[in-house]
Amino acid sequence: AQSVTQLDSQVPVFEEAPVELRCNYSSSVSVYLFWYVQYPNQGLQLLLKYLSGSTLVKGINGFEAEFNKSQTSFHLRKPSVHISDTAEYFCAVTRIIQGAQKLVFGQGTRLTINP
Amino acid sequence: DTGVSQNPRHKITKRGQNVTFRCDPISEHNRLYWYRQTLGQGPEFLTYFQNEAQLEKSRLLSDRFSAERPKGSFSTLEIQRTEQGDSAMYLCAIAPLYEQYFGPGTRLTVT
Numbered sequence: 001a002q003s004v005t006q007l008d009s010q011v012p013v014f015e016e017a018p019v020e021l022r023c024n025y026s027s028s029v030s031v032y033l034f035w036y037v038q039y040p041n042q043g044l045q046l047l048l049k050y051l052s053g054s055t056l057v058k059g060i061n062g063f064e065a066e067f068n069k070s071q072t073s074f075h076l077r078k079p080s081v082h083i084s085d086t087a088e089y090f091c092a093v094t095r096i097i098q099g100a101q102k103l104v105f106g107q108g109t110r111l112t113i114n115p
Numbered sequence: 116d117t118g119v120s121q122n123p124r125h126k127i128t129k130r131g132q133n134v135t136f137r138c139d140p141i142s143e144h145n146r147l148y149w150y151r152q153t154l155g156q157g158p159e160f161l162t163y164f165q166n167e168a169q170l171e172k173s174r175l176l177s178d179r180f181s182a183e184r185p186k187g188s189f190s191t192l193e194i195q196r197t198e199q200g201d202s203a204m205y206l207c208a209i210a211p212l213y214e215q216y217f218g219p220g221t222r223l224t225v226t
Contacts, residue, residue, distance in 0.1 A: 032214075049214050100163040
């Protein structure tokens with residue numbers, strides 16, 4: 001079975017500062033990795049994904065993440081945050097198999113941007 | 116626009132009542148998922164459809180829950196005899212390839 005640990009439940013950051021949201025996963029098989037963002041009372045929006053290839057993946061809204069297989073991590077970064085980045089961020093993993101590729105999510109990190 | 120609509124967006128019901136939620140993908144997709152998200156938690160998998168066939172169900176899906184996807188298009192999730200513990204956001208997702216795209220969700224409050 002897979003599991004995902006998001007190491008910080010809340011991250012407060014000042015506007016225009018850099019931010020890193022940490023995600024570690026465990027799995028006995030190869031996986032795909034994702035970051036999603038959720039604004040209040042909305043569904044989840046896909047930020048970025050790692051399927052294969054380059055370990056540094058770029059997503060929407062200036063976010064990027066780096067897949068580190070040896071450390072089983074997939075940390076999310078942004079060099080300069082904006083007030084509009086205030087939201088809940090979820091890391092998710094799924095097995096590379098046929099059929100149901102259900103997502104296993106972490107518990108989320110609440111990113112708060114202060115002016 | 117994620118290509119998935121869900122109705123209703125909010126539902127308040129009294130304990131013991133039945134409720135039904137609907138998920139409508141804008142275009143046809145083979146794979147459709149339902150998840151449940153309780154306050155302060157990440158979404159948890161409930162069930163998966165490949166076309167009209169329900170191929171996997173989580174143990175979270177008790178016998179009070181039933182999901183259907185007639186003709187492999189829209190899907191419905193019904194909860195019978197609702198309990199306060201059913202209060203959550205119910206999310207539907209489609210998967211064109213490896214990633215999943217979520218609808219806005221239906222927030223259920225059981226009083």
